[in-house]
Amino acid sequence: MSFNLNALLRDNIKKLVPYSSARDEFKGEASVWLDANENAFGSPLSHDYNRYPDPLQHQLKHKLASIKGVPAENMFLGNGSDEAIDILYRAFCTPQVDNVILVPPTYGMYEVSANINDVAVKKVNLTANYQLDLDGIAEAIDPFTKLIFICSPNNPTGNSIHAQDIETILVNFPGIVVLDEAYINYSKHKSFTKALAEFPNLVILQTLSKAWGLAALRLGLAFASTEIIEVFNKIKPPYNINQATQDLVLEALDGVDIINEWIKATVAEREVLVAELAMLEQVEHITPSDANFVLVKLANPKGLYDYLAGQGVVVRDRSKVTLCEGCLRITVGTKTENKHLIKSIKTFYSNL
Incomplete structure (x- = not known):
C-alpha cells in the first residue's frame, strides 16, 4: 500500500504554526545575550544553567548519530520514549474518531497515552508463543486505524518479534508502524534502523534508560523519515531536553566500551539466572528472552512476590496481565543480586 504522510496528519497539525523560541530565531555565537529574558547574572550552581538549551540538541544528536548509525536529521530526542509516544497520538489521531492497534501483552504506556488523548484502542493479542497474530x-485495521504499536524485544515477555512479520505489516499497513526497541541492545537480532529508508511509515523508539544506565535522565529516541521528524519537532515543547541532561548524556556517550561490557555481562548473567530458575520444580516455564529480564511462570506467584518484597527483593508481578497469568518478571541483576534472589526463592518454596 502506498504511504501518504499528509493524509494521516490531523488537520490542526497541518495548520499548526510552531512556537518560535529565541534560540530558534538566532543561531550562532554571541558575547551578549539579551533576547530570551534570561537571568544575566548566572545561576546558584557550580555550572551556569541560566541560558536556555539548544531546542534541537544538535551536538547531542550528532554524537548519537555516530554511535547509532542514523543521521541526526532522522532523529528526535524526547523526555523519555513516553514523550515520543504522546506526540504520535497528537500528530496522527483525532480524538473520538481514530484508533490504534495494540498487541498485548505489551508496554502499558501505549494504552495509557491513548486514553489520555481520547483515542480508541483495538487489541489483538499475541499468539501463545508471543508472536504477532497477522490475520x-x-x-482489526479499518480506515480510521492510524498507528500500530509493536514492542521488540517485547515487554513484559522478553522475546523478539519475528522480523518478517514486522515487515509484512510495514508493507501492507498504510498508517504508522511504531516499533519500540527499548531492549534492542540485549538482543541477538539487529535493529530495524537500517530499514528506515525502505519503510517511510516506520517509527523506531529506543531509549538510554536501559543498557546505557541513564534512566534518571529521561532521554528517549525516535528514528524516522525526515518528514516525520519534522512533525515531531513541530509539536514538541521548545526546550523539551534540559541542558543538564544534554551535558550528562554527552559525557556518558564517551563510555561506549563500558556499556558494551555491561551488556555482555548482563546477557551472561541472564543465562545463569535462567539455568538456576529452570532447576526449580516450582518453575513451569521461562520465556526465552532477548532483553535484560525474564518472564517466569511459577507456582504461587503472588505469594512469592510478597515474600521477596518482605526480604527487600523487588520483582514485577505480571500474573494478572493477559497471557502472562502466573508469571513474575525478573530483571537481571548483578551476580550477587541474582544469587540472593535464587536463595530467597528457594527459601520461600522450601517453607511451603
Whole structure:
C-alpha cells in the first residue's frame, strides 16, 4: 500500500504554526545575550544553567548519530520514549474518531497515552508463543486505524518479534508502524534502523534508560523519515531536553566500551539466572528472552512476590496481565543480586 504522510496528519497539525523560541530565531555565537529574558547574572550552581538549551540538541544528536548509525536529521530526542509516544497520538489521531492497534501483552504506556488523548484502542493479542497474530491485525485495521504499536524485544515477555512479520505489516499497513526497541541492545537480532529508508511509515523508539544506565535522565529516541521528524519537532515543547541532561548524556556517550561490557555481562548473567530458575520444580516455564529480564511462570506467584518484597527483593508481578497469568518478571541483576534472589526463592518454596 502506498504511504501518504499528509493524509494521516490531523488537520490542526497541518495548520499548526510552531512556537518560535529565541534560540530558534538566532543561531550562532554571541558575547551578549539579551533576547530570551534570561537571568544575566548566572545561576546558584557550580555550572551556569541560566541560558536556555539548544531546542534541537544538535551536538547531542550528532554524537548519537555516530554511535547509532542514523543521521541526526532522522532523529528526535524526547523526555523519555513516553514523550515520543504522546506526540504520535497528537500528530496522527483525532480524538473520538481514530484508533490504534495494540498487541498485548505489551508496554502499558501505549494504552495509557491513548486514553489520555481520547483515542480508541483495538487489541489483538499475541499468539501463545508471543508472536504477532497477522490475520487478527489485518481484520482489526479499518480506515480510521492510524498507528500500530509493536514492542521488540517485547515487554513484559522478553522475546523478539519475528522480523518478517514486522515487515509484512510495514508493507501492507498504510498508517504508522511504531516499533519500540527499548531492549534492542540485549538482543541477538539487529535493529530495524537500517530499514528506515525502505519503510517511510516506520517509527523506531529506543531509549538510554536501559543498557546505557541513564534512566534518571529521561532521554528517549525516535528514528524516522525526515518528514516525520519534522512533525515531531513541530509539536514538541521548545526546550523539551534540559541542558543538564544534554551535558550528562554527552559525557556518558564517551563510555561506549563500558556499556558494551555491561551488556555482555548482563546477557551472561541472564543465562545463569535462567539455568538456576529452570532447576526449580516450582518453575513451569521461562520465556526465552532477548532483553535484560525474564518472564517466569511459577507456582504461587503472588505469594512469592510478597515474600521477596518482605526480604527487600523487588520483582514485577505480571500474573494478572493477559497471557502472562502466573508469571513474575525478573530483571537481571548483578551476580550477587541474582544469587540472593535464587536463595530467597528457594527459601520461600522450601517453607511451603
